[in-house]
Amino acid sequence: MIRRSLPLLALGLGLAACSTPPPPPPGDPRLIITPAVQSLSFSAPVVNAGPDGRLRVNVNVVNPHGGDFPLRIQTDWLDETGRPLPTLQSRPVFRSLARQTVTTIEADAPSPRARDFRMTFDIGN
Amino acid sequence: MVAAWARMAGEGGARWRQAAAATVLVAALAACAPQADPASVAGFRQAVATGNFQAATNIATALARPDSSGRGTELLWSLNAGAAALHAQDHPRSVTMLDGAEELMRGVEEAGLNFGQTYRFGTYDAVMVNAYKAMAMLGRGDRDNARVEMNRMEERQARTVQRFRDQISAAQQAAEQQAASDPSRAQALQNAQNSPEVREQLQALDRWRSYQPFVNPAGTYLRGVFLLNSGVPGDAEAARNAFERVAGIAGNPRVVAEDLAMARRAASGQRPGHHVWVIFENGQSPLFEQLNFTVPMPVFMHGGVTVRPVTVSMPRMVFQPSAYEGLEVQAGAQRATTQIVGSIEGVMASEFRTRYNALLAAAVFEAIAKAAGISIVGAATQRAHPAVAILADLAATAAANVTQSDTRSWYMLPREFQAARVPVPANGQLSLRALGGPAETISVPQGRSSIVVVKAQNPGSPLTIQVHPL
Amino acid sequence: MTDTARPARRALLAGAALLALPACVAGEMATQRVDPRNDRTPIGMGLxxxxxxxxxxALVRSMLESGRLQPRPDGQPRVMAISRITNDTTLRINTNELTQLVSVELNNSGRVVTTTAVGLDGPADPLAMQTRQLRQSGEFNQRTVAARGQMIAPDLSLSGNIIQRSTRVDGGAMRVDYVFQLNLTNIRTGIALWQGQEVISRVGSGRTVMW
Incomplete structure (x- = not known):
């Protein structure tokens, strides 16, 4: 019984791996999720470079709650030495996540000098 | 005497205290508005009448009790100081004092219109604070902040219409409830409404029926002139709206009709030529005096009910004269005579009329409350020492009859704003002649529009003039 | 006097005393430092x-996002001059506060530089022009004095408005929308290269004015 089901299980696991991307590593180091917002689920950040060479980041956030959720997002942009760039884009942004929906949080680098980022999620008020 | 007091306190300490408590209560009810030193007030009025606005500013500033930042802590005199400083052309001081006045008004509004000892300002006062500040900003050459003050003026009028209507209807409802709960009160109120004093006042106020309450065409006119000349896209359209409103209230005087036509052309892309607007602050705005009349009502006293005449006290609006009929303006061959674009008298009368019924009910019920104060003391002093009883009774009766309503007003407001417009004269010289009064010749800037502000408070006052380039 | 009546009278006395007191005894708040990166202090109806x-x-993000800020043909960033920003609100705002933030952010992006030598009411920095007068001075090494034809004329002009709209909402509250509008005009063609609007709204007490 066990012997027969093992290959099936392996097949099933393999199929699952093909059809869906691997789950986000618990705690992408670039996303800082404070305890106050851990009840939300966050996708892995999708990072692209725009036509002008600036990085753009998208993160999907699911609000599973029955009520809207106030979210505060702060994105720091880092240069090649890992130092934060002084920019208005790093000021906190407030979004209200409608109940039981997915919201895409976007952030654009202020200049092509930005090589990396750090996005902090916290409760809005 | 001292011994007698001591003996009384020793014999019936408790009774003494209870009588004292009642007296304090009555005294608190009768708390009256603080009065400025009469000599200073007379000096201020004299200075304004003679066009000595620097002296008037100094007197008013002292009475406003300025804090370390130079802002007044007393509203009414901050208003007077700010307006006087405007005409003294001390524009920074005018802005400081009027900013302070606005802050004090804000405090009252935040406290849910709990005036306490503060001057019970009207909507017209609040609107004129911003109108005068706009002028003072123009005087400082700060057109950006003149625009801000004019926007504040509009904002105030817009929000006031709704809010004060709510407030007045709430007051009226409360009055109706009070009257319904006690037939004797309803009767007292009706007695008051039918008194010849009240009827006479209502008749006088009804003359200004054409003025909608809470809308001040004087400020709106000033804003229209400013916007017409700002050169900022979209302003001409706003100027057109402003002039339309002024024309509607002020009975479409010719000067406004022409301004309106000019604003219409400007809104369709035709830039207006350079003009001089003469704004004449003419005469003295209405003052208030205390109107006392007696209403008989049942009062519980010394264990029995007696009908006593109780004094009801209401502010009464007393209309004041213009300084002159108008100004004749001459610029080269062009002549114009100023016409009324906004009557402060009308604005005040219509607002006062709107509040009148609620005010009257409050005054009548306040008088009843004071009569009840007599009753309380009457009951409390029944078993007190006879001397205490007499003393407390005297105090209560005095308090009930020294009812005081707020009869203060912003003295510096004119009776009316008049305006005339002429093209900028080629020689830059503008002659102003008061009809039946003094004449002055002034220089106005060439190659641009300007506003000439003229003030004369009383018949015989000189013309106090300032010119603001637009 | 009965025992039950005594507290009532005492309350009456206290009430009277309260009435007589001015109602303006407010607690003083201690001064605190505000961290601009973590500023969670309360807001008011104003800005x-x-x-x-x-x-x-938001406006700079929209500008950069538009993709219209291409470099000059020589590969150099575009040169922007600050035109009129009208404050059409009831708040005393120094519009430089907005234009400074916008131009710093644009400069940092590497796409746009700002000229301080040309402005609507004269240059923001008149010294650039004044130092040209040193050309006549024998005291200055003329090789260190700016030569003729060195200044770069702007090809973009930034203008705009801050508008306020107030509306009463149910329950007597007040809603205020502050609308920030900016236009970036191509000076050569007079055509707006980019236009943007950002609205900041508040709902709060309608008791008093927002300024």
Whole structure:
């Protein structure tokens, strides 16, 4: 019984791996999720470079709650030495996540000098 | 005497205290508005009448009790100081004092219109604070902040219409409830409404029926002139709206009709030529005096009910004269005579009329409350020492009859704003002649529009003039 | 006097005393430092620094996003001059606060530089022009004095408005929308290269004015 089901299980696991991307590593180091917002689920950040060479980041956030959720997002942009760039884009942004929906949080680098980022999620008020 | 007091306190300490408590209560009810030193007030009025606005500013500033930042802590005199400083052309001081006045008004509004000892300002006062500040900003050459003050003026009028209507209807409802709960009160109120004093006042106020309450065409006119000349896209359209409103209230005087036509052309892309607007602050705005009349009502006293005449006290609006009929303006061959674009008298009368019924009910019920104060003391002093009883009774009766309503007003407001417009004269010289009064010749800037502000408070006052380039 | 009546009278006395007291005894708040990166201090119906930063952030983002800020043919960034920003609100706002934030952010992006030698009411920095007068001075090494034809004329002009709209909402509250509008005009063609609007809204007490 066990012997027969093992290959099936392996097949099933393999199929699952093909059809869906691997789950986000618990705690992408670039996303800082404070305890106050851990009840939300966050996708892995999708990072692209725009036509002008600036990085753009998208993160999907699911609000599973029955009520809207106030979210505060702060994105720091880092240069090649890992130092934060002084920019208005790093000021906190407030979004209200409608109940039981997915919201895409976007952030654009202020200049092509930005090589990396750090996005902090916290409760809005 | 001292011994007698001591003996009384020793014999019936408790009774003494209870009588004292009642007296304090009555005294608190009768708390009256603080009065400025009469000599200073007379000096201020004299200075304004003679066009000595620097002296008037100094007197008013002292009475406003300025804090370390130079802002007044007393509203009414901050208003007077700010307006006087405007005409003294001390524009920074005018802005400081009027900013302070606005802050004090804000405090009252935040406290849910709990005036306490503060001057019970009207909507017209609040609107004129911003109108005068706009002028003072123009005087400082700060057109950006003149625009801000004019926007504040509009904002105030817009929000006031709704809010004060709510407030007045709430007051009226409360009055109706009070009257319904006690037939004797309803009767007292009706007695008051039918008194010849009240009827006479209502008749006088009804003359200004054409003025909608809470809308001040004087400020709106000033804003229209400013916007017409700002050169900022979209302003001409706003100027057109402003002039339309002024024309509607002020009975479409010719000067406004022409301004309106000019604003219409400007809104369709035709830039207006350079003009001089003469704004004449003419005469003295209405003052208030205390109107006392007696209403008989049942009062519980010394264990029995007696009908006593109780004094009801209401502010009464007393209309004041213009300084002159108008100004004749001459610029080269062009002549114009100023016409009324906004009557402060009308604005005040219509607002006062709107509040009148609620005010009257409050005054009548306040008088009843004071009569009840007599009753309380009457009951409390029944078993007190006879001397205490007499003393407390005297105090209560005095308090009930020294009812005081707020009869203060912003003295510096004119009776009316008049305006005339002429093209900028080629020689830059503008002659102003008061009809039946003094004449002055002034220089106005060439190659641009300007506003000439003229003030004369009383018949015989000189013309106090300032010119603001637009 | 009965025992039950005594507290009532005492309350009456206290009430009277309260009436007589001015109602303006407010507690003094101790001064605190505000961390601009973590500023969670309360807001008012007016605008504060956070709102200007938010408006500037959103507007610059939209500008850069538009893809219209291509470099000059020589590969150099575009040169922007600051034109008129009209404050059409009831708040005393220095519109420089907004334009400074916008131009700093644009400069940092590497796409646009700002000229301080040309402005609507004269240059923001008149010294650039004044130092040209040193050409006549024998005291200055003329090789260190700016030569003729060195200044770069702007090819972009930034103008705009800050507008306020107030509306009463149910329950007697007040809603205020502050609308920040900016236009970036191509000076050569007079055509707006980019236009953007950012709205900052508040709902609060309608008791008093917002300024």
């Amino acid at each position: 504060d620094n956070r709102d200007f930063e938010e408006a500037a952030r």
